[in-house]
Amino acid sequence: MNDERRPLRQRLLGASTFWIGLVLVVLCVLFSLLRPDAFPTLFTLQTLLIEASVLLVLAVGMTFVIITAGIDLSVGSVLVFAGVIGAKVMEGLSPGSNASGAGVGIVLLGLLAALVAGSAWGLVNGLLIAKAKLPPLIVTLGSFGAALGAAQLTTDGVDVRTVPKILRDGLGFGQTAQIPHMVALAALVTLLGGWLLHTTRFGRRTFAVGSNAEAARRAGIPVSGHLIRVYTGVGLLAGLAGFMSLAYFGTTTIGGHSTDNLNAIAAVVLGGTSLFGGIGTVFGTVIGVFIPAVLTKGFVIVGVQQFWQPVAISGVLVAAVWFDQVRRRSRER
Amino acid sequence: MSGSVAEPLLRARELRKSYGSVQALRGASFDIAAGEVVALIGDNGAGKSTLVKCLSGVERPDSGEILIDGRPVVLDSPTAARQLGIETAYQDLAVAPDLDPAANLFLGRELRRPGLLGALGMLDKATMRTQAAEHFARLGVTLQSLDVPIGSLSGGQRQSVAVARSVVWASRVVFLDEPTAALGVVQRERVLDVIRAVRDDGVAVVLISHNMPEVLAVADRIEVLRMGARVARFAAAEVTLEQLVGAMTGALTQEDDR
Numbered sequence: 001m002n003d004e005r006r007p008l009r010q011r012l013l014g015a016s017t018f019w020i021g022l023v024l025v026v027l028c029v030l031f032s033l034l035r036p037d038a039f040p041t042l043f044t045l046q047t048l049l050i051e052a053s054v055l056l057v058l059a060v061g062m063t064f065v066i067i068t069a070g071i072d073l074s075v076g077s078v079l080v081f082a083g084v085i086g087a088k089v090m091e092g093l094s095p096g097s098n099a100s101g102a103g104v105g106i107v108l109l110g111l112l113a114a115l116v117a118g119s120a121w122g123l124v125n126g127l128l129i130a131k132a133k134l135p136p137l138i139v140t141l142g143s144f145g146a147a148l149g150a151a152q153l154t155t156d157g158v159d160v161r162t163v164p165k166i167l168r169d170g171l172g173f174g175q176t177a178q179i180p181h182m183v184a185l186a187a188l189v190t191l192l193g194g195w196l197l198h199t200t201r202f203g204r205r206t207f208a209v210g211s212n213a214e215a216a217r218r219a220g221i222p223v224s225g226h227l228i229r230v231y232t233g234v235g236l237l238a239g240l241a242g243f244m245s246l247a248y249f250g251t252t253t254i255g256g257h258s259t260d261n262l263n264a265i266a267a268v269v270l271g272g273t274s275l276f277g278g279i280g281t282v283f284g285t286v287i288g289v290f291i292p293a294v295l296t297k298g299f300v301i302v303g304v305q306q307f308w309q310p311v312a313i314s315g316v317l318v319a320a321v322w323f324d325q326v327r328r329r330s331r332e333r
Numbered sequence: 334m335s336g337s338v339a340e341p342l343l344r345a346r347e348l349r350k351s352y353g354s355v356q357a358l359r360g361a362s363f364d365i366a367a368g369e370v371v372a373l374i375g376d377n378g379a380g381k382s383t384l385v386k387c388l389s390g391v392e393r394p395d396s397g398e399i400l401i402d403g404r405p406v407v408l409d410s411p412t413a414a415r416q417l418g419i420e421t422a423y424q425d426l427a428v429a430p431d432l433d434p435a436a437n438l439f440l441g442r443e444l445r446r447p448g449l450l451g452a453l454g455m456l457d458k459a460t461m462r463t464q465a466a467e468h469f470a471r472l473g474v475t476l477q478s479l480d481v482p483i484g485s486l487s488g489g490q491r492q493s494v495a496v497a498r499s500v501v502w503a504s505r506v507v508f509l510d511e512p513t514a515a516l517g518v519v520q521r522e523r524v525l526d527v528i529r530a531v532r533d534d535g536v537a538v539v540l541i542s543h544n545m546p547e548v549l550a551v552a553d554r555i556e557v558l559r560m561g562a563r564v565a566r567f568a569a570a571e572v573t574l575e576q577l578v579g580a581m582t583g584a585l586t587q588e589d590d591r
Contacts, residue, residue, distance in 0.1 A: 200454035201443045204432075208440055211429035218391060218427050219441030220412040278431030 017272045017284040020320065024287050024294065031298035038301045046180055052293040053186035054079075054248070056286065057241040058264040060193035061234030063285045066268050067197070068210040068230055069277025070129065070136040075238045076260030077147035078121040083242035083252045084151040086114030087160035094162075102164035110164075114243040115236055121147050122235015126228035144261065151254055160252045172247035182244060189237065194282035206230060210277025266313065267292070270320050279324075291316065340403060342367045342537050343388065343419075343506050348397035350383055357383040358394065359561035365506065370528060370538040372548040372569070375558035376581050381541050382424060384558065385508045388539075389421040390414035401505070415441075418505030422496045422512055424541075430484025434476055434494050435465035437483050438501065472497045473523040488515035496524055506537045513547065525551050545574055557581055 032040040058075045065072045090099040090110035099106065121143055128139040174181040197203035208216040209223050217223045245253060269275060270291055271284025296309045341364040350358040358380045365371045375381050386392040388399065390408035399406055401417055408414045414421075428437050439461045445451035466479060474493040476486065483491055492515045499507050509528070513521045528551055532538050542548050548555060549569055557565040557580040565580035565587035579585035 196454075199456060199458075201445060201456055202454055204436065204443055204456055207432060208429045208436075211431035212427065215427040215429050216440070218389075218411045218421070218423065220410075220415055221441045278429065 017281055017287065019323075020270060020272060020284065020291070021287050023316065024291050027291065027294050027298065031294070031302060034298075034302050039298060042178065044297060044301070046175075046178070046183075048290075048293055048297050049183040049186075050180050050248070052289050053180075053182045054241045054245050055260065055263055055267065055293075056186045056289045057189050057237050057244065058234075058260060059267040059285045059289050060190050060282060061237035062264040062268045063193070063271075063273055063280055063282055064197065064206055064230050065136075065234050066210075066265070066273050066275060067206050067277055067280040068227060069213075069275075070210075070227070070230070071140060071265065071275075072125065072136065072231065072234050073140040073261045074121060074125060074143035074147055075234065075241075075264055076257035077144045077151070078118050078235055078238040079242040079245060079260060080252065080254050080257050081121065081147040081151040081154075081242070082114040082118040082239035083246045084154050084160060084254070085117035086110040086239075086243050087163060087246055087252050088154060089113040090164060091160065091162060094164075097162075099162045099164050102166070104166065107164050107167050110167075111243050114246075115239040118239020118242060119232050119236045122232040122238070123228065125235065126231030129231060130224040130227035140261075148254070148258075151252070155252065155254065157254070159254055161250070163246055163250045167247045168250050170247075171244065172250065182248060185244065189240070190282060190286060197280075197282050202226075202229075207278055207280075210279075212278075263292070266317050269324075270317055272320070272324070274324050275321065276324075341365060341400075342402065344400045344403075345384070345388060346398040346400070348384065348387055348394040348399075350387060350392060350394045357561055358387070358397075360397070361558060361561055362563045363388070363556060365537045365539060367505070367537050368532055368535045369554065370532050370540060370552045372540045372542060372552035372555045373558065374542065374545075374548060374555060374577065374581060379558040379581070380561040381558055382510060383561075385421060385423075385510055385539070385541060388414075388506075389419055389508055391421075412441075415502070418503060419508070420499040420503035420506070421508040422492075422499040422510060424510040424514070428483050428491060428495055428498075430491075431482045433481060434469070434479055434483055434486075435462045437494055438465045438468065438498050440498070442502070468497060468501050469494075472500065472527050489517055489520050492516060493520060493524070496527070500527055500531050503531070503536050506539065507531060508539045508541070510541045511543070512540070513542070513544065521547070545577060548577075549574070559583060 038044065058079065062072060062075065087110065090102055090106050091097045093106045093109060094102045125139055125143055128134050129136050171181050197206065205216065205221050205226055208221060209226050213223050267288035268285050269288070271281065271288030273280030273284060292309065292313050295312055296306065299306050299309050343365050345361065345363040347360045347362060348358045349360055361380055361384050363384060373381055373384070383392065387394045388408065390411045390413050393409055399408060406417060429440060444457045444461050446455045446457045462479060469476060474497050476490055483494060492512065496509060496512045499509065513524050516524060525547065528538050528540065540548065540552060552569045555567045555569055555572060555577065556563055557577065559581060565585065567576065576585060580587065
């Protein structure tokens, strides 16, 4: 038996993450060469990272879901719902329903409310998918509409605009040693997600469930319970993303997240995670988040009409899925 | 002509199982003692796979009784069966194609690191890999690499891993559903050697196979299923191919077992 591990170079070239990472590097180099004065600057990097941090948190959760061969279309709406609940709780606890001057205690309660609200939607999704055996696409399409509707019902369709100043200054705009706090939080979530997916039993079982759910079940893995935990987890992260969005925009942005779900899915798939389940990395998702972000930023700076960005992304996305298909087919024997 | 030498380790009595209007098992019975290889044979649709699923906790029979060491047990999940020392290599393999061989061997019983990291759920990948390599070497499973997804291996290698997984963890009974179907000549002989070795360790081996020479070569006893019920039992040393075929096709009905 050959006990040698495959050499690093060979493993690297075999990984789709490597190639998509190369695309990101090439993009960065290209834009830097085109506008050396404007693109490779600290300010551009900071805004790029801040603008991507909310999507990154969503995409980390989405990575787990897609590895189980599932999908979650509801993340953007759950984000809005959780933000609304968090904001309403903070307003409700503040004098005169104006949360602008609220203290740390109220902010933390608002965070808790947002996390609980997000997890609750995730739990509902998970129960319907794992217990009622409904297709994830339909279940989360339902909660996509329902969570947004619930958010609008809660606010009568008017954005909540009083967000505690300390939340906006602390998380939304705050930075330590040039590192924006939004970015630090997203990075922490990403590291934890990567650790959970790639080194723990939970992560291993996430892959197993997505690779062959029946085999996992026969191997004694509680598949239903695992799926419920995964969907609750992505709901929790959507709740956190909702709170981050609240801190950054200073309003609940009810109408602004209708394509978050597709952006998150695109990022995950770009990063080499297979829509058929069983394959994926958090690192790839990070790259998948930043390719559209860099394209958008780069197009603006270089002066290309921004409407080219979705065209370019779609091309790369389709190519990534094609690559995955070819890889799978070549493996089938 | 029943070759049972001891109190059966595992006994199924009068199992019935229907899928809609299809009766897969119509009062099937089965016995096996520790340290015995029993071949379960029958034509396609005789109910072999359904019987195995019922005895390994994947399906629950509609009625009937399963006894281990003479005590009735309820196998309501694969986990329940595994906790009783019953393992199965399924005909459809039931491996996770995207995971590597070691991960598949330890599927559902992953080793965790000692101490705090283990309590946090961290896997001990190195130990699992080492142990997997040892088990594969001991069982004569040759793989080019332990680091590739099992889906990229040949059908025979995948089957070898599935068989190894069931054999490694079985402490009392192991079901092997067509364990040699995808194998070449050399691998097939290795699997038969593994079956004998496992039997000598005192584990009961149930072999489901269509390959009559193979059945006669390795089994101690043979039980024949037809139309969802046991129709005959033979000691392998005393039976002829004609008798087996006769029992499978219905030309010979030896028992209405009760």
